Amino acid sequence: MYNTDMPGRAELPTTRQLIRSTLIALFIAAMLLVTVVLPAEYAVDPTGAGRALGLTQMGEIKRQLAEEAEADAATSAATETQPELPFAEELTAPQRAEVSTSTPTPQEPKTAWRDEATISLAPGAAAEIKLVMRRGETARYEWRVDQGHVNSDLHGDGAAGQSRSYRKGRSEASDTGELTAAFDGSHGWFWRNRSNVTVKLVLQTNGDYTQLKRVL
Known part of the structure; x- marks a missing residue:
């Protein structure tokens, strides 16, 4: 039965390469957070890219629906606990x-x-x-x-x-x-x-x- 050969030391990435790859991944994640996640989920658009992509409007709708749901829940709770x-x-x-x-x-x-x-x-x-x-x-x-x-x-x-x-x-x-x-x-x-x-x-x-x- 043939097993894959273990890579040699020379074939493994260096510490510098690992740090570079990690920094690139962190940069990409940060860019996605600022340009996609924050505009689409919270209507926060510091770069303006979210509005250009139509994501900020989606976040504004979500935020408004959440505010209305909280207001409706508060109204229902007040109606149940307080005399009309x-x-x-x-x-x-x-x-x-x-x-x-x-x-x-x-x-x-x-x-x-x-x-x-x-x-x-x-x-x-x-x-x-x-x-x-x-x-x-x-x-x-x-x-x-x-x-x-x-x-x-x-x-x-x-x-x-x-x-x-x-x-x-x-x-x-x-x-x-x-x-x-x-x-x-x-x-x-x-x-x-x-x-x-x-x-x-x-x-x-x-x-x-x-x-x-x-x-x-």
């Missing part, structure tokens, strides 16, 4: 101003909205409004912003730990439709202002629900 505020109660925390409700008068058409809420959101600010509904009840809704755009999440939370996401929107100025409750609980909208201007958001609703309230 009545919609008409005064809210004094920053970026939660200007909430109003109105009820159509008897002279308005039968198709008029039952409730209307107006919220002012500064850039980066968030708000959440829920309808208290029973399983199978349906409510109609329409919301819009006067300028800019928001990200939205239409979802529901039940007393028994149930949760469901009905719809998610990105960079929207309006939405309209019907919401049918999948279980008894609170069902509604979470918005975050992702534009660089303060927006006025108007929500109008009618249908089968017992209460409209703001929880954030």
